[in-house]
Amino acid sequence: MSAIRARVAARALGAGDRLPSIRRLAAAMGVSPSTVVEAYDRLAAEGLIRARRGSGFYVSPSIMPPLALTEAEPRRDRAVDPFWVSRQSLDADASVLKPGCGWLPPDWMPEDALRRAARALARTDASVLTNYGTTSGSPALRRLLLKRLAEDEIEASVNQLMLTGSGTQATDLICRLLLRPGDTVLVDDPCYFNFRALLRAHQAKIISVPTTPSGADVARFEQILASERPRLYITNSALHNPTGATTSLQTAHRLLTAAAAHDLTIIEDDIFGDFEPERSPRLAALDGLNRVIRIGSFSKTLSASVRCGYIAGRADWIEQLVDLQVATSFGGPSPVATDIIANVLAGGSYRKHMDELRRKLTRTRRDIARKLQALGIEPWLMPRGGFFLWCRFSDGLDATAVARAALEENVVLAPGNVFSVAQTATSFMRFNVAHMNEPRMWDVLRRVLAGRTT
Numbered sequence: 001m002s003a004i005r006a007r008v009a010a011r012a013l014g015a016g017d018r019l020p021s022i023r024r025l026a027a028a029m030g031v032s033p034s035t036v037v038e039a040y041d042r043l044a045a046e047g048l049i050r051a052r053r054g055s056g057f058y059v060s061p062s063i064m065p066p067l068a069l070t071e072a073e074p075r076r077d078r079a080v081d082p083f084w085v086s087r088q089s090l091d092a093d094a095s096v097l098k099p100g101c102g103w104l105p106p107d108w109m110p111e112d113a114l115r116r117a118a119r120a121l122a123r124t125d126a127s128v129l130t131n132y133g134t135t136s137g138s139p140a141l142r143r144l145l146l147k148r149l150a151e152d153e154i155e156a157s158v159n160q161l162m163l164t165g166s167g168t169q170a171t172d173l174i175c176r177l178l179l180r181p182g183d184t185v186l187v188d189d190p191c192y193f194n195f196r197a198l199l200r201a202h203q204a205k206i207i208s209v210p211t212t213p214s215g216a217d218v219a220r221f222e223q224i225l226a227s228e229r230p231r232l233y234i235t236n237s238a239l240h241n242p243t244g245a246t247t248s249l250q251t252a253h254r255l256l257t258a259a260a261a262h263d264l265t266i267i268e269d270d271i272f273g274d275f276e277p278e279r280s281p282r283l284a285a286l287d288g289l290n291r292v293i294r295i296g297s298f299s300k301t302l303s304a305s306v307r308c309g310y311i312a313g314r315a316d317w318i319e320q321l322v323d324l325q326v327a328t329s330f331g332g333p334s335p336v337a338t339d340i341i342a343n344v345l346a347g348g349s350y351r352k353h354m355d356e357l358r359r360k361l362t363r364t365r366r367d368i369a370r371k372l373q374a375l376g377i378e379p380w381l382m383p384r385g386g387f388f389l390w391c392r393f394s395d396g397l398d399a400t401a402v403a404r405a406a407l408e409e410n411v412v413l414a415p416g417n418v419f420s421v422a423q424t425a426t427s428f429m430r431f432n433v434a435h436m437n438e439p440r441m442w443d444v445l446r447r448v449l450a451g452r453t454t
Helices: 002-009 022-029 034-047 085-091 111-122 139-152 167-178 192-203 216-230 249-261 281-288 314-331 337-346 350-372 397-408 439-451
Strands: 048-052 056-059 159-163 184-189 205-212 232-235 265-269 292-297 309-312 377-381 387-392 428-432
Touching: 002 034, 022 034, 034 048, 034 056, 048 377, 111 337, 111 350, 139 159, 139 309, 139 337, 159 167, 167 192, 167 232, 167 292, 167 309, 167 314, 184 192, 184 216, 184 309, 192 205, 205 216, 216 249, 249 265, 249 281, 265 281, 265 377, 281 292, 337 350, 350 377, 350 387, 397 428, 397 439
Parallel strands: 184 205, 184 232, 232 265, 265 292
Antiparallel strands: 048 056, 159 309, 292 309, 377 387, 387 428
């Protein structure tokens, strides 16, 4: 019985597969045929296998064997690449600390507002709970987003805005529309590691431009556009991930001038924009949604569970992107998700939530930066907002080695080179200040640094 269970669990036998004959298995295991008969009968009683008259025994067609613990847990020995932090953070259980993750703790999110919205949803038209989403997404949420775009001085009509299943899906749809395998895409160095992962999936050639405290290195940006002719540039102009930098007005103008001269399309990911204390200039506003496509979502500010993203851009591109979303998802995002988000945004509680969140993060960033500096870990800059600190180990420690050592003690960190196409961030680490309140995390970090990992 143990032998058969092990073969099913290891996928050596799948649903519907025929088991070895009684005589064959008896001979292979050195037991009597009656022992095999007894084992098969007991396994059939458990529902793992089924007997077919005159044909033998088969693995139950509906069986879903439980994963072994080693399969359920994230692999810790895999390469430290753009997928490493994501998989360690997403798959780890509650006992694992995650100062390397890219989201806020649950108790920092507007749980009461989300519960009220969910209760209101339960009383609404049943079609919201049962139907597909419309192709461009909820009209109510789109109207709210158009007002929010206007606050950023982005003039957009209803046919220039669509909703998506997430911010990541928004980027994926744009890449599907505009890229072909082998096309060149420009990203910041460092940049959000999932940009790199997504572009690899699209078989793009990825090149990078160094990031400065005021945005991309403009001189290098212009050189790359002239020599490499990239098709796309993906960036965060406000509270850049991972550095926390914000693009200055002067840099924004120069980037757009170079983009126009070289027919470059820019994806401006504004997912962290609401964390700014005062709104900075947006590329999409300066460009008028001509060659800049604005994307965003509420996974960082409201809920990563109730997911919805959006795309604002040229009307002709939005029309094609809607068709792509139908082809790949059959409709827009879940009406359940969009109804909950629209309810929270329209109720006034979102602005209060963000005001409190910004104040809380200002205090936390300052406190965490001071503690990190006491350990010889220096912030590259102090961001205007958000929850990331991009830091350098002052004595040149290898951040990847530090992250591996911390993972052995159930702490997930985000080493610099997972963000760097050019692999120039060996001694850098991105810290999520909202996940650094646990004394155990600091104890682990001190122990790892005391080991002088190089």
